[in-house]
Amino acid sequence: MSHFKRWTTVVATVLACFVYVGCASPRPSNSWTALADALVERMALTPGERVLLVGVPGPFDSLVNPLRRAIVAAGGVDLGAMDARSEPFGVDVTTFVGDAAGLERAELVDYFQDVDLAVML
Numbered sequence: 001m002s003h004f005k006r007w008t009t010v011v012a013t014v015l016a017c018f019v020y021v022g023c024a025s026p027r028p029s030n031s032w033t034a035l036a037d038a039l040v041e042r043m044a045l046t047p048g049e050r051v052l053l054v055g056v057p058g059p060f061d062s063l064v065n066p067l068r069r070a071i072v073a074a075g076g077v078d079l080g081a082m083d084a085r086s087e088p089f090g091v092d093v094t095t096f097v098g099d100a101a102g103l104e105r106a107e108l109v110d111y112f113q114d115v116d117l118a119v120m121l
Helices: 004-022 028-043 061-073 094-102 105-116
Strands: 050-055 077-083 119-121
Touching: 028 061, 028 119, 050 061, 061 077, 077 094, 094 105
Parallel strands: 050 077, 050 119
Antiparallel strands: none
């Protein structure tokens, strides 16, 4: 599957999930886990693919950890989650995300060359 097609599928799935979950309505954690499992299934990861989560802290904070666990369970490599402003996201900061913090835009372009899939939350 091409990167563009995979990216389009993941974005469409995240948008559909946004409608399903809703920003203002709290859901039990098993809903986030089910959502994470569905997203990772759509990613169709192959073993060893490197996945980065990117977003702005807010309504999907509760999805980050279940999504990271599902990525690893599917054989992917969890590079972590980072704020779209190049800052670490959450409390469990990976080495990859920690090293990206504070890099300039041009430096980030080079740094992200080995990322197979980035998911915008």
